[in-house]
Amino acid sequence: MAKFEEYKDIYVFVEQENGNIAEVGYELISEARKLVATIPAMGYKVVGVLLGNGIKDKAQEVIAHGADKVIVVDDELLKDYSTQFYADALTQLINKYKPDSFLTGATPLGRDLAPRVAARINAGLTADATKIEVDQEEAANGVALLDVTRPTFGGNLFGTIVCKNTRPQMATIRPKVFELAPVDESRTGEVEEFKPTWTTTEPEVFVEKVIEKVKGDVDITKADILVGAGRGAEGCLDLVQQVADELGGVVCCSRAVVEDGYMDKDRQVGQTGKTVRPSLYLACGISGAVQHCAGMDKSDMIISINRDPQAEIFSISNMGFVGDVNKVLPLLVESIKAAKSE
Amino acid sequence: MKIIVLEKQVPDSTEISVDKKTGTLIREGVPSITNPDDMAGLEAALQIKDKNPDTEITVMTMGIPKAKGMLEEGIARGADKGVLITDRAFAGADTCATSRTLADAINKVGYDIVFAGRQAIDGDTAQVGPQTAERLGVPQVTYVDEILDVKEDQITVKKSLEDVEQVVTVKLPCLLTFLSDSVYKPRYMNCNDIVDLQKEDKVQVLTNGDLNMDPSLIGLAGSPTSVKRTFTKDVSDKTETFTLSEQETADMIAKTLKEKQIITK
Ligand SMILES: Cc1cc2nc3c(=O)[nH]c(=O)nc-3n(C[C@H](O)[C@H](O)[C@H](O)COP(=O)(O)OP(=O)(O)OC[C@H]3O[C@@H](n4cnc5c(N)ncnc54)[C@H](O)[C@@H]3O)c2cc1C
Ligand SMILES: Cc1cc2nc3c(=O)[nH]c(=O)nc-3n(C[C@H](O)[C@H](O)[C@H](O)COP(=O)(O)OP(=O)(O)OC[C@H]3O[C@@H](n4cnc5c(N)ncnc54)[C@H](O)[C@@H]3O)c2cc1C
Known part of the structure; x- marks a missing residue:
């Protein structure tokens, strides 16, 4: 099997809206910690990826939840979510940092963004995973191949999916599938900023109006x-x-x-x-x-x-x-x- | 205006059951249907055509030859023509490869808007819509539940997210993905259209001889993901089922919850 020497670490997309981080990002960081612990010899890090505007100060929170490093993309164009600018920024980030795997929450945002990015870089994307393991046989050969299990046919059939020949190995995971690890405020980690280059700053989609849905009283x-x-x-x-x-x-x-x-x-x-x-x-x-x-x-x-x-x-x-x-x-x-x- | 509606033929997942002995899906005798989200897309397109009769609707699928029947149903509902992309070479495609082939055919046919379903009920990934948009190089709007306004060069739609709805305008060409629980409920097939179908074949078949795509980019070979194994859910043995009197049932549940400290004082 091909080795991808340049590709390292498990990256997690940390979704936020108005500076509020969606819990699923932390669930994925918690799970990524468990995964890297099964391959200690590879020395993998867990890297959080935070896109938005005015969100730099959130990086420490991401570290406290288990990230070793956070890459922040702070830009006015990323203030509110758009497929266009988020996909542009994320693709450039992935091309530069070369993650071995890249996990995203299977939220409405994640399921709009991840497929678009995966297609642009021709990476395999496993949808709606419910379980992730590192193939230990491959790990012995220095390859951190993920076995990603997901339901299909409305939950009737499960498939374990692998991406052998492309990097990063991408997957989306539903909220609540993985458990949150305890927060450790004293954790330290590296924070790095990434500046994308915009080929255009002209939006393709205009949000005219946002209507709050009549919200139920409980979650x-x-x-x-x-x-x-x-x-x-x-x-x-x-x-x-x-x-x-x-x-x-x-x-x-x-x-x-x-x-x-x-x-x-x-x-x-x-x-x-x-x-x-x-x-x-x-x-x-x-x-x-x-x-x-x-x-x-x-x-x-x-x-x-x-x-x-x-x-x-x-x-x-x-x-x-x-x-x-x-x-x-x-x-x-x-x-x-x-x-x-x- | 030219609209292409993507349709996938899927097994009716409500009819699928698991053979508990072999742990495999029982697919025999399970009827094939048009993916429910795609039916919403087709209906949305037909309503545009109701208002602007010069709209041309093409229903398109990549699938086995039998999927032609599904396209003919779309035509009987009011679509103008069908495109069936079928070739052994396309078999085993994941979403990455599927979207390449669909985009190639879409470009050949020509379009102003592509309508897709949000998610197919068999593969269940919800990836083909956004990935096809990416391959076409056009913007996407996902989770569309209603079209509000169509102009020559732009379209305004309402999209449904978890807590909010958004009204968004997007320039054409673009791709929209629809939800089956949207306002679009499929209409019935029209008898005249069914009769027409018998007179004239309105489904164009495209093989890779027509598309001429690089074999390494399509089908199994062009798919970065591969299925390592499939399995059905283990029938759990953690269960205990009791048949007791109603009072005993109530007491036993309460006692258990007390023991597990779910009931506290
Ligand atoms: C057990 C198993 C697991 C799988 N897991 C993955 C995975 O994690 N990642 C992955 O990339 N692939 C996966 N695949 C392959 C994937 O199911 C196929 O590529 C499938 O044909 C398309 O994906 P979907 O059914 O998820 O479509 P979706 O992306 O859910 O479909 C969305 C919409 O796209 C349109 N569309 C989809 N397919 C077609 C088509 N053939 N013709 C016309 N329109 C279409 C329809 O409008 C549809 O409503 C898996 C396959 C199996 C058997
Ligand atoms: C694409 C798709 C997506 C779907 N998504 C969802 C989803 O997200 N969530 C969901 O729930 N369903 C979903 N469904 C529907 C799902 O398939 C079932 O139809 C649905 O869950 C059935 O709901 P139910 O069990 O309440 O009703 P029923 O299937 O009608 O079952 C009622 C049950 O109540 C029992 N019962 C009746 N009277 C009494 C009584 N007096 N005392 C005790 N027991 C009694 C009966 O024995 C029976 O088991 C989906 C279906 C499809 C095709």
Whole structure:
């Protein structure tokens, strides 16, 4: 296999908006730290890449989250995200620094930017990864080949993808897939500025107006306890809410419940909804379609109630209960109350 | 105005199941459909044509010969013609190689705007749209949910992001990617158009004999990514399923949550 002597280190795109850094960047830095630790002989660094305007002072925060080095591109043209200027800057940065691998969050921004950059430099890009490992056999030969695993066919089939003949090895990764490592404010690292050369400063796309979406009152991705309602619980959503209230948790749902008009899209868990990773996911009347499970199967504990003993949800649950939610949930509210006062 | 609508034929993923014994996908008997996001793109194009009848819509796919049927359905819905890019040489393409071939064919056909779906439900990468735009050297607008205004040299659209919607204007030529949960719900096929199809073949077939692309840049050879292995999810054995009375169920859940300190005082 080809060796890419010039290409080194794992780079992470640190997404920010108005100076607020998206957590996924730190999740990727945390994971990149674990990856470089599996190949100590190669002496790889974790490098954060920060694009924006007036964001230099954020570099230390990136280091505290685990980066050895941060490359900052601070430019007026990068104030707000645009495919054009971000792709121009990032391509130049990659051509100059030659990362061995380059990770980006699979956010709306990341999925707009990374493919564009990958095409420009003809690098392989693996989408929506859920697991990354360094191939240890190759590492013994001095090649840090990444085995990147991702779901396809709506979560029915997993593929492990490799990029053997091109560099950098690029991948996008969904938020919440990797765990955040603890912050270490005392960490030190190098900060370097990179100045791109603009072939044009004329924007191709004009943002005329930004409309805030009517925002739901809660962010289900931040909740530590989630009670999920499926179509089977549509007749007792008030009880689902009561259980959530008793547990200090938040209610979320399947796409069926959104389609049937009972809840807003921002409560939907799954492939086309949000990815969640709570301590507890209590699934009520959810069948367990792969598209739903893709968004919650990393929860620490999954308990499900479904009247169908064959329901798919049971196969990914830690505990499953065959039963009618209309009957179980009122009793559960009481049992939780009792357990609290014990 | 010339619009090219990219369409991918995909297996209906809601009908796919896993053979638990062999751990492989059961694809036999699973119907092929037009990728849902692409149907939204086609409908958006048709609505432009409704207003400006001199709009010319070409539906285009790279795929196996059978995908011609999908293009004919697009024509029966109102597209003017189809382009099927098919050749063994294109097989096994990843998104990097797929976008090269699509861009090459798009340039041959000529266009003002290219419409793509945001994401295909089988490969699921959402990369082909942006990468095709890059190869064409034109701007992209992703996650489009509505077209607001079309002029000769620019288009204004609404795009949907997680927390906000943006109204953006982009100069032509450009590429847009559409969402299936947008305002565009596909219309029915038209009987007259179906009859026309039987009289006249409106699908042009392009092989690499026509495109004449460097074999090292297409198909498997032109793909920087390769699939090392595929597998289906392990059926986990961490599960315990209980069939108890309702009261016992409620008590057991509460007791477990107490033990795990999810219920505290
Ligand atoms: C298990 C597995 C994993 C894979 N993982 C990756 C990966 O991580 N990275 C990678 O680069 N490739 C990957 N591939 C290859 C990839 O699936 C193919 O290149 C695929 O044909 C195009 O990608 P997609 O289905 O993701 O399309 P998407 O990028 O999701 O499609 C978006 C839109 O592009 C248009 N489009 C896509 N394909 C065509 C076409 N053939 N004809 C016309 N229009 C089209 C459609 O409008 C579609 O809605 C993988 C393949 C397998 C089998
Ligand atoms: C491209 C694509 C993307 C998708 N994305 C998502 C996504 O992001 N999120 C998502 O959730 N889905 C998604 N889906 C839809 C998904 O395939 C399923 O259709 C959906 O998750 C089903 O929701 P459900 O389990 O609530 O409903 P159903 O499948 O109708 O299941 C209801 C369940 O409730 C049980 N039940 C009924 N009554 C009772 C009762 N009284 N007590 C106890 N149990 C009862 C039934 O046994 C059944 O298991 C997607 C589909 C596609 C094609």
